[in-house]
Amino acid sequence: MPEAVGVRQAQAQRTRSGVLAAASAVFVDQGVQAPIRDIAERAGVGVGTIYRNFPTRADLVTAVYRHQIDTCAALAPRLLEEPGSPFAALTRWADAFVEFLVTKHGLGAALGSGDPGLENLHALMLDTLVPACETLLDACVDADEISPGITAYVLMRAIGNLCITGPDYDQADAKHMVATLLDGCRRKA
Amino acid sequence: MPEAVGVRQAQAQRTRSGVLAAASAVFVDQGVQAPIRDIAERAGVGVGTIYRNFPTRADLVTAVYRHQIDTCAALAPRLLEEPGSPFAALTRWADAFVEFLVTKHGLGAALGSGDPGLENLHALMLDTLVPACETLLDACVDADEISPGITAYVLMRAIGNLCITGPDYDQADAKHMVATLLDGCRRKA
Amino acid sequence: MPEAVGVRQAQAQRTRSGVLAAASAVFVDQGVQAPIRDIAERAGVGVGTIYRNFPTRADLVTAVYRHQIDTCAALAPRLLEEPGSPFAALTRWADAFVEFLVTKHGLGAALGSGDPGLENLHALMLDTLVPACETLLDACVDADEISPGITAYVLMRAIGNLCITGPDYDQADAKHMVATLLDGCRRKA
Amino acid sequence: MPEAVGVRQAQAQRTRSGVLAAASAVFVDQGVQAPIRDIAERAGVGVGTIYRNFPTRADLVTAVYRHQIDTCAALAPRLLEEPGSPFAALTRWADAFVEFLVTKHGLGAALGSGDPGLENLHALMLDTLVPACETLLDACVDADEISPGITAYVLMRAIGNLCITGPDYDQADAKHMVATLLDGCRRKA
DNA sequence: TATGAATGAGCCTTCATTCAT
DNA sequence: CATGAATGAAGGCTCATTCAT
CATH class of the missing domain: 1.10.357.10 (Tetracycline Repressor, domain 2)
Incomplete structure (x- = not known):
């Protein structure tokens, strides 16, 4: 099922983009030291997802x-x-x-x-x-x-x-x- | 005992100076957001002494x-x-x-x-x-x-x-x- | 995996209940002003867990x-x-x-x-x-x-x-x- | 110099009374759990004086x-x-x-x-x-x-x-x- | 005796990070 | 892969208590 992989990759990419958008917004509001949790909440994902995509x-x-x-x-x-x-x-x-x-x-x-x-x-x-x-x-x-x-x-x-x-x-x-x-x-x- | 008072004041002044010196050094190392505890340790005093002399x-x-x-x-x-x-x-x-x-x-x-x-x-x-x-x-x-x-x-x-x-x-x-x-x-x- | 979610929720609920039971016991012993840490210890959880479930x-x-x-x-x-x-x-x-x-x-x-x-x-x-x-x-x-x-x-x-x-x-x-x-x-x- | 002793005793008694008056006032304001220091300040004495007269x-x-x-x-x-x-x-x-x-x-x-x-x-x-x-x-x-x-x-x-x-x-x-x-x-x- | 500077234990609270599901 | 509950280190601040002068 190569399509399934593609779908999953696309979903993962969308998650990543959502996190980036949320982080960008939060950085403007609170600066780059904003709590990770705030970014996760704004992105509508769990904090684990952020750590998976962006370890640091x-x-x-x-x-x-x-x-x-x-x-x-x-x-x-x-x-x-x-x-x-x-x-x-x-x-x-x-x-x-x-x-x-x-x-x-x-x-x-x-x-x-x-x-x-x-x-x-x-x-x-x-x-x-x-x-x-x-x-x-x-x-x-x-x-x-x-x-x-x-x-x-x-x-x-x-x-x-x-x-x-x-x-x-x-x-x-x-x-x-x-x-x-x-x-x-x-x-x- | 006016001398006694003087001695105490002098000691207090020395403590204050020591705190300032320690803070100055710690600020160079860690910036002005350094933990108060670190400054107290560097000065060889308790944290209470810092708060007494410098409430904020x-x-x-x-x-x-x-x-x-x-x-x-x-x-x-x-x-x-x-x-x-x-x-x-x-x-x-x-x-x-x-x-x-x-x-x-x-x-x-x-x-x-x-x-x-x-x-x-x-x-x-x-x-x-x-x-x-x-x-x-x-x-x-x-x-x-x-x-x-x-x-x-x-x-x-x-x-x-x-x-x-x-x-x-x-x-x-x-x-x-x-x-x-x-x-x-x-x-x- | 809907069961997985249920399991997690159940576990969280059990944690919450454990905190409540511990708090109840500690309140009897020490009154409602007992340190949060004592309650956390009695419940066998970290203080963060208490704050997560009960912010104040x-x-x-x-x-x-x-x-x-x-x-x-x-x-x-x-x-x-x-x-x-x-x-x-x-x-x-x-x-x-x-x-x-x-x-x-x-x-x-x-x-x-x-x-x-x-x-x-x-x-x-x-x-x-x-x-x-x-x-x-x-x-x-x-x-x-x-x-x-x-x-x-x-x-x-x-x-x-x-x-x-x-x-x-x-x-x-x-x-x-x-x-x-x-x-x-x-x-x- | 028995008079000297009397003078000293009278002074001590006055100190004690002052502390009691201050404590009474502070207790009304803040309750009996008020910080000892607040009472000392209100009485115009050092905290040590309070501890000397009233150990607990x-x-x-x-x-x-x-x-x-x-x-x-x-x-x-x-x-x-x-x-x-x-x-x-x-x-x-x-x-x-x-x-x-x-x-x-x-x-x-x-x-x-x-x-x-x-x-x-x-x-x-x-x-x-x-x-x-x-x-x-x-x-x-x-x-x-x-x-x-x-x-x-x-x-x-x-x-x-x-x-x-x-x-x-x-x-x-x-x-x-x-x-x-x-x-x-x-x-x- | 009186002083008050100094001490440090103790409590509060936040948040980065992990990991079982 | 995603989740988010749980953890606990870290730092802030207060105040009872001691002790040298």
């Missing part, structure tokens, strides 16, 4: 953000191909990255926390976003728009940190500061 | 950092009086602030976490550091060195966030990014 | 006594239907109520303590026992056997208080005093 | 109420000497006892709790109030106003229990129930 919290966090990270990474080459200076492309890419971060409560803090167990999210960023950012940075350096000496990783980490918002430091402030930081990277004439 | 965790955190915050605030007017541009003074003050933050693991994260209960540390910063920073910013604006539109509070929050270090993003990186951010604040000619 | 102490206390309270309430109409005067029915109902109270060390005290958190036990009594007692009292008043002016609630509180036993004031004394109180309620010819 | 909580509770208990006991013979029936004297004495109990939050509950450690308060009542009550009861029996078979101790315990008040069972209700109980003790014609 970091696995879950990573899976939740993987798609958006991939999307963000894929944006870089497209921006470079568009007309305009490489620095403009970098700026627009940073906008997208910031947009991603500020809409996810606690993710920035999680990234910056050095929390072991979130290392694979860290690794995911290194593997996908950093290379994407690097192409943009390299293009800027080649165009003599920014000084060399700023690595993609450090820049992204800095941007990530700037996106940790709070009561008196909101998303607009974060965007403003990121823009200011990029401006500071610019090669002066 | 925020009281303890605040006490640990108050002296350094005050010192940092007092630096601002002195830097302004020295020869050199206001922007140079701002840069040097930021250096001191960064130095303060990066040597305290987790403080930046704590400040940025919006954690209720850390509100009075927040308040302490607002009350002492923000005015200090404001005098520097105002001087820079007056000297037409930076554009208006950046508030002291937001700038400090941004600097604070940039000082959340971790593996692959160390103190040197933080300083570099802060310098870059300040450079981005500069009025272009 | 009041939930546990209420559950322990609910069955007996219901039984006691259901007795009132049956006694009224039996031959004999309404006052005799009231007396016999009070006997049953006293029997219930004196076998539960500390319940009377708990009811009389005004302890917040035991409000729903209080409410349970108001909702079930007070109406039961009221029907008896009303019948007595209608039969001109007792003077109006005594409310069911106050009478039950008084009976409850009289059932707080101790050394030198045992169950027999409590019953004697309750009988005397009821006698005092009687309309004199 | 029961010692303190007992001392607080001793004077009032003595006063209440002394009332019995005076009431008997006044014109009127012995039962009227008993009623008036019960009124005084109730008045004493209901104005002391938690004392009734404490008396009824069987709490070991409050045994000496218990003993104090046995030694002073029970004999006083006994003379009244005996006089009533002699006058054929109440049936024998009710002991002074049990009656007082019952009255004490009836004085455990709460939100919906106030002092007036307690007095009413005590009067009803006494009425129930009365010999019927």
